[in-house]
Structures are given as structure tokens and as C-alpha cells.
Amino acid sequence: MKFKERVCVNVLSPLSLRSPMDFLRAVRTYEEVFPNVLPEKWGWWEPLDQAFDAQNVEALVPATGTCETVFWQRKKYPKAEGAFSVRWRSKSPMVKDTHSNIDLTLELADVEQDLLVHALETLSVRTEADIAILDVANARYKDFAFDSASAPFGEHFMLVTHVLRHWLPDVFWGTVFGPPYVQLFGKDRLMSAPAAVVKELGEEMIYLQLTDKLADTIYNFDAVLASRSAVKAHLAVDAFFQSERAYDRAEKGPTGDLFVTPEFQLRVDEKD
Template sequence: MDYTYPSIGFNLMSLKNFQDRGFATKVIYKINEYGKDFIPQKFDIYQPLKRKYNPNNVSEVIDVWMNDTINQECSKDEYAEGLLLMKATGRSKASYMVNWKKDNVINFNTFSCSVNIEYVKYKDNLDKFINLCKELIDLIEPVHGKIVNESFAGAFEPVELTIRHPELQWMNFFGKPYINLFGREKLLSVPAHNVESIGDKVIAIQTTDNIFEPIPNDIREKIKKHLGENAFVWDGKRALVYKNKEENIVPKFDFSEVLFDKTKPIIEPQIRIRKRN
């Protein structure tokens, strides 16, 4: 089933160390800088959110992000994780999720934010939201990301970056591994509505002018053919369809910052029961 919601989503996948209190504090402070429309009122590790958010003292929020008590108990299992949910009740109805873990299984840490679609129908509000997204990108340094209209089918497709890049959305963020793969100049010359660098580690490709209209297939096809057809999924297919194809074009990802023990090799994924505090 294809889920849709009346919202605009911002999603990042990163290989940065999220188990860093200083880094987490910078991300939370950046959200606070954008004022009452984006500052959360509630936070917790699961729904319903019961903890009151105080923008003047975010230490408890950072404690939840770090999840130190549980992670100390799990250290003998060579595993650590954190989950933080936050929700704003202002005009944007912004919601946030931070999800990270460290073990020796291939994994990407994630940061997500969504805002009510009615809020961003005002250009000033959309610009403010995009500016927040770009400033968070500077901090989070994603390998992949997107801004997507979640009222359209396909907004929540599974992402398997180690197989192929997912379908192109309204705005797509290509981090350092993709810049190394395709080349900076080739990314900057993509046939799209707008292309720009965000710092020196991310290039943003905006497919069309209007986020409230579906993206024509021919625009997506031109971008994929320009960069390399075998780097992307096609025709609404999932990445797993291409899992055993040797012609897949995939970046070299550096997982060292998300490994629990950098001296040990990466192991195959396995089922693990998530512990809550």
C-alpha cells in the first residue's frame, strides 16, 4: 500500500557520528533558531509524546537523543542506539525524528522532519522551511536526502543506497559519496530546474519549480541518463529488484563513524530486539 499524508517531508541519511552530545546540541539549537513555528512543544522516545520541551534548557532532550543509560547496559553486546521524537503545535505542525545506531552492521543514521502542507503554501513559509533544511544539512552532512511532497504516491519508498539510488523527488541532496561517484561538475550540470552546492559536501538538485505538482517522468529520466542510468531505480521499481545485478553503480560509503568497534569487520544484518528506557 502507498501511504500519503498532507505534508512536506525532509529526510536525511547520514554516516556522521550521531552519538556526540556536542553535535546533537547544535542540531537542536539550529531548530530553535527558526522560532515558534518550528520549536517543538513535546518530545519523547515513543508516542504519545509526554515530555515538555523547554527551548531554554535542552539538556533533557539531548539525554533522550544520547540514550546513555540503556547504551551503557548494551555496551557488552557491542551495540548502541538512540531515538528522539519531537512535535511542534505551531502553524507548521512540524514533527521531527532522529534515529541512530552503532553496531557492526551496515546502517545509515537518519534525521526527518515534516511540516503541514497548508503551512508551506505561503511562499515565505516554504522559503523558511527550505532554509532550515539547508542549515541542518550543513550540520548533518548527509550522504543522501530529499524534500518531498508526501501527498503524492511514492513519497515513502524503501531506500537501499547500497544497491541503487531511490526515485528522484522534488529536491534531492547528493552527499560526498555521490559527488565522488558522479563528479561535482557533472552533478552541477544536471538538466533540472535548479542545482546548487550546499557547502562543499552536498549538491542539491531541484527537479521542478512547483512542489505542489507531480514531477513529470521525462524530467526524472533526463537526470538519470545524465548521471548514469544504472545508478537509479526505474519505473517505480524498488531497489531490491536490482540486488543481484553486477552493473549497479553505487558510491563507496565510509561506515567507520557508525560502527561500534572500528577494529572489527562489518557483519551481515540480523534481527535485534530494540530496548527502550
């Protein structure tokens, strides 16, 4: 689906989302925060040809009772697409299991900023997120986003656990730092970061916003860059990707040793 100014929401949770209880809680939370941006069609794979019924979200659970990733799209206004991705389980010693991932893309002009921020915060709290982001793809940022692997296709932000075990790509316009990153950076240092908004969402969960307006990512990108640099300098931990120190992650194995990264404690449940 084509977007002119692509808003990306990405929530990484240590929950597997394979159990119907956790998966449906995530879907219902999405329905709660985005009642006017509900999916139209969904599927466990292409084509997305199943009609979404907000009154019967249990249909998203396969007959096996173990949830699978659901992809969805909405073509009418406001258009959107996304996925509720369950944990990917590794069968190789060269990589480790991943977070589950709630992914959403919308058009910048179609949804109010306050709603987007509220949705990011609520989804993060309800899924106990390790990290979550809200940002808009900007052509000036495309090369760095591609190099840091925060936007593997150059235009859509998508945090991936495999990358986070090597480096944190960046501070995004809106970033929720969950327990692993609060422990890594320190709560006091995060709370005193030089950002437009810094808010505590929980005991070990902090929301940080670089500038006052999400539209700055398109129309005042220099302010976003300046705030991003100031925040990273303030955090003073060698965790963030740097182009001049880049390396081939495949050569390092599942976990890197050049940048400082947290040890993720992924939850195990009866469906995992």
C-alpha cells in the same frame, strides 16, 4: 498524525549522532531554521509525553551520556512531527550499520518553500549529510515510491541506508547530494544537470531542485516527472531504481550488485 499534503524532509548523515555534542548541534540547528515549528512533546519511545523546552535541550540526552533517537510532535499550528534518529548499529552480518537520520513532516500549506529549502541546506551542511531530500507525497507516485522503498508506507518519504546500499530510489523534488554521490555522478555532471536549481553548498555537496515550485509536486506533477526523467538521463549512471529490474534485497545481502551504489564512510566516534 494526519496530513493532507505531506511535506517530507529527510537528512542522512554519516555522523552517528550518539555523542551529545553532535546530537545537540543537530537539534539546535533545527531550532535555528524552524523557530516557529518547535516540538511540543517528545520521547525516546511512545508515549511522547515529555514537554519540549528549547532552553534546555540537554534534557534530550539520556543520563548515560550516549544519545538515543528522539521522536517528537507538534499538534498546534503549524502541525509537525519528526525524529532525530541516531545510528542503528547492526549485530548481524546480513546488514550493516546505518546513517543517522533527521526526519520531519509538515503540511504543505503551512510553511514557506524558501524556509524549507534553507532548512534542508543548513541541516545538510551542519551534519555533513551524504544525502538529503525534500518532497511531497503524491498519489500518482505512491506505487513507485512503495516499490523503490523510498516511501515504505506509501505516503511518507523515508530514505534508509539499507536501501541505498542496493539502489538510489529516485531524484526528489529537492535533493542534496553529499560526497558519496558527488563522487559517484561527478561534480561537473551534477552541476550541469537540467534542473530548475543547481547550487553548490560545499566542496562535495550539491543541491538540486527539479522545478521552481514545491507545489508542483501536487498541482503540476507532469512537470516534476519530466524534470526527474531528464535529470536521471543526464546523470547517466545506472544507480536509480527501475521497477522492471527490482529484486528482493534480502536475497542479495547487505549490499546489492545490480545498481551502481557508493561506499558509505560512516564516521566512528567515542559514543559509537
